[in-house]
Amino acid sequence: MNYSRLIFVFLFLCTGSVSFAQNARVKGIILNNEKQPVADVNISSSGNATQTNADGFFEIEVPSNRKAVLIFTHISLKMMSLTINLKPNEIFVFNPVMSNAQEQMGEVFVSSKNKKRVQGITVIDAATIKKIPGANAGIENILKTLPGVNSNNELSTQYAVRGGNYDENLVYVNEIEVYRPFLIRSGQQEGLSFTNTDLVQNVDFSAGGFQAKFGDKLSSVLDITYRKPTEFGASLEASLLGGSASVDVVSKNKKWSAVTGVRYRNNSLLVNSQDTQTNYTPTFVDVQTNVNYDISEKWQMSFLGNISQNKYLYQPLTRETKFGTIDQPMALAVYYEGREKDQYDTYFGALKTTYKASPTLTFKFIGSLFHTKEEEHFDILAQYRLGNVNADGTTNPEDVDFTRGIGSQLNHARNDLDALIANAEIKGFKEWRDSQLEFGLKYTRESIRDRVIEWEVIDSAGFSVNPPLVILPENNQPYEPYAGPLLPYQDVRATNFNTINRFSGYAQWNQKTELGSSQVWYNLGARFQSWTVSGAAEEGKNQIVFSPRAQFALKPDWDMDMVLRLSGGLYHQPPFYRELRDLNGVVNPNVKAQESVHIVLSNDYSFKMWDRPFKWVTELYYKSLTDVNTYSIDNVRIRYVANNNAKAYAQGLDFRLNGEFVPGTESWISFGYLKTEENYENKGYIARPTDQRLKFAMLFQDYMPNIPSVKMYLNLVYNTGLPGGAPSYSDPYFYQNRLNDYRRADIGFAKVFVDSSTKNAKTNWLKNFKELSVGVEIFNVFNNQNAITNTWVRDVYSKNQYAIPNYMTSRVFNIKLNARL
Incomplete structure (x- = not known):
């Protein structure tokens, strides 16, 4: 570029x-x-x-x-x-x-938060997003501290909500649905989230039971609004992980305004803290702009554009991982040859126009185009040695006193994808006194060209390991000669040229009224979607789904400030391209939409403690899912079975207490319980890959009492272990493995020279700044070892397999500068 x-x-x-x-x-x-x-x-x-x-x-x-x-x-x-x-x-x-x-x-x-309160929407302050430390600081970093939102990968911006996976979350920017690259398989390849936090004004999040006006996904909605500038402004952020800059401009007649941002990121600081030593030269860069034009008082237009290029060059050199027990410490040493070269270029543009036909009737038209060109090419040979650590406590794998296994593994991929997604949508909003009617109609065309060539060859103790799912003669080398064919351990080859045409629409009615002396708000709505997949070997049939939804909120006439909510309905998720592609890379055009009956019962209680505002939110939810398309997760890569032969459920309870624990700052504590299981082909219920039972998180802001310009920000997350780390070929009904608990704390300290409370008092050069701060961040402050997956290594003597944890990042220090004019 x-x-x-x-x-x-x-x-x-x-x-x-x-x-x-x-x-x-x-x-x-x-x-x-x-x-x-x-x-x-x-x-x-x-x-x-x-x-x-x-x-x-x-x-x-x-x-x-x-x-x-x-x-x-x-x-x-x-x-x-x-x-x-x-x-x-x-x-x-x-x-x-x-x-x-x-x-x-x-x-x-x-x-304006009152309306969102009765809708069950969590409002996140844009200023808080920029302050809180994290390996991937931004909106997603904050979401992971909310109850019901889970992630065990600090290098990824993806998240799972209440038993769903990464593909079940809607993301909107200025009412425009945004997309992610398709081929990403590890968090460190993702680079930048689509959302530029320098441009954000409002962030709303719903973890379930959302309205019909939002699209056809099963889990959550993240609704982001970029600001419309009213004056000139500029911002700069720089750290050891990269930097960003943004600018706000407004014309003299106030008809034109624009906010534009440029970002650059390099994950080397984080990747170099992992067990694997690499030559790592990534470049993640994007330019994003939101331009507004007020044609008249009744007619406004805006343009949202984004150009992003992620280059991921990865050459592993060596790896040393220690594991085992105190009585039997073990170590794995791996030596690599080859490299991985990935590139993800995305181009996104959207035009939105709003016309106010009358004070009570508004129409909106949205047209968007998303184009992504992705390539994933690698040839990596890994040769390993597994052994017991010396009895004298030496932890160098080269000095082990007993070698349990040796072998090699060769991975090859030439995966290329080109996708073009076009959307055209019209929306309307009509007010009748205390009632509102919202409606919309949308057409989407998805054109996908995809080639998958990926194979893996495994050698252990001098002989090739056969694929696990193919019936072949028993291999007893080196004791007996092997007469069967030599096959790769895994081999996926497919070429897909597919077009998906979708029509969708919604209508919903809102009304605020009174029930006796209590206030009542309710919303009734429904969605439909019709789609057809063409271009596969078997022509796809037209499918249609209909999704009624409802929300009900009651604010009783009590002394306490409390809102009771009940929401839910029928939610469908028509398959996107990745959900159509099976384990062999072949598209099944007749995969049905997954269906979920979703019910959420919640209580929102606002009160004062220490003469400061607080809020306690409790949500009880249950999902009953049918036509489930089962999947497996490896790091952030999801592979679907591409059929609908399962049913599932998810149930849980979420708590959140937020408020001014320290005067003038917002902090919160979250706790969640989740249980989600699936039943594939009536074999019985087992844990789903996202069955993360307990979650605790804390986001805390503080400052030194005698030096209030010195701030402290804490981001703490604890999740119990996910089902995962089992061999990719294993049948979960015969073998399931859970990863260890995920524990992570990131802390930041900042010296604030200028902010909203001090800018008017500055008479020196600092008066030119609206905000200026310098800080230090410590990621994974307690240096916990969190594993994302396991590498399975064979013991040539006992024929056992050992699960070697693939650890995430260790403790890392970062320096950060923030400035705003």
Whole structure:
């Protein structure tokens, strides 16, 4: 890729005129006691003023990050006032009822989080995301501290939610669905998440029971909104893992605005802390922009674009892994030849236009195009020696006193994939007083060209090991000559040219009402999807699924601030390309959609402790799954059986307590219990690959009492072991293995020179900054050894196999600089 062009585009988008207003907006419809719209209501705030139109609609700008008082007056109605405190660029919808009986005054604090609270959506502060340390810092790093969200791989941005796998999570940016590369098999190959945290304004997350307007996945929704700038700004972040820069620009007439970011990452610092010594030269770089244009008050357009290139050059040299017990310590030494060369180039562009036909009717059109070109090429020869460590305590594998096994393994791959995914979608939103109707229709075309050539040859003690699933003559070498054919241990070869056409749509109705003296909010909706897979040896048939969903929330008229929620429905996941491809790499076009009946019962309790705000959230959930497409996970690579011959269930209980444990900061503690099992071809229920029973996590922010500019950030996660690490060919009904518990703590310390509380007090050169901090991070501070998979090595004497853990990263130190103008 021509990086000079990327830099030129970045610098071009950085230029522009400056607007210094830092505002939010309040809009809505004013009604009278008869629930009729009221025209000519005067609304004023901080020198701004407006009037409602004939439909009772108003919209007004207010200052952000401080109290703003809105005054509502009308010639025949009593005055009303409202006090709010909104974030920059936040849009708050307020639909008051003005009375002719009494004045409505006083300080009323409102927040846009209230609506999301009754919907069961977790709101994550964008500022917190950038502060919390992690090997893969960002949104996904924060998600892994939430209950019900599991991961045992700090090098990966992927996550599993309530018994689902990595392919069951929806991700939206500005209401546009985003995609990931297909061929990634290890976390260290992923490089950069799609989401650029420098550009983020709002982050909403739902772990289940979500509305019909969200797409057809089984587990979760991550809904991200990039900010629409109101003034010039720039940011810079640099660390030993890479860096990023972003810029906000606004035109003088405020019609144009753009936010653009460039990121670079190098995982060498982390990879070099693993057991395997390598020559590792990766380059992960991307450029991302979000451009907005206000054509008129009724019509807005925006463009979201991303260009990403991940080059992964990996040449393993040696590996030394110690394992075993105190009585019988063992060691594995591996010597490598060859290298791996992978490249993932992705291009994404989306155009979104919003048209407000009337104060109560809005239409949106979204068109997007995603193109990925991926290649995964490697030839790696590994020669190993397994033995007992010397009795004198020596841990050098070259000085073992007894060799239990020797052998070699040759892995070869020439995998290439080219995918083009196009989307066209129209959405609508209609308001009727306290009710809203949302609807949409979408067409998707997926064109996939894929070639898989991958094989593995294993030699142990001088003879080739036969494939486990092929019936061949018994191999008793070196005692008897072997007369059978020599075959690779694993051999996958396939070429697939497939096109998938999808039509989907939804409609949902929301209403807020009262039940006695209690407030009630409910949502009823349904989705459909129709799809056809063509290009396979067997032509695919057209399939259709229908998914009704509902949410119900009750805020009782109690002294305590509590919201009770019940949500669920029928959820389908029509197969994406990876789910169509079986263990031999061949596409089965008639794989059915996996189906889940999902029920979530939750309690949201807000209270004050130590005179500071806190919230306790409890969620009980159950999923009953049919037409399940079973799979196995190796690191982050998922391989499907590509049939629907199983059923499953997932059940669990999640707790989360968050609030100001330290004044002025947000922290939380999470706990989750999960049990998920599957029944394949009526053989009985066994644990699914994502059956991670217990989860505990803590995200904690603090500062030194006497030096408040010195901050501390702690990210702690504990997960019980996942089923995994068994040989890839093993039948889980005869052999299942669990990895050890995953334990990790990352901590960061920062000296803050400038932030929102100090910038106005600076009179030297620091006054040019809105934020400036320098810090140090310690990843895996307790140096826990966490394994992601096992390598299986044969003992030539006893014919036993030993599971050698493939450990993740050890303790690593990082230095970090953050600045914002």
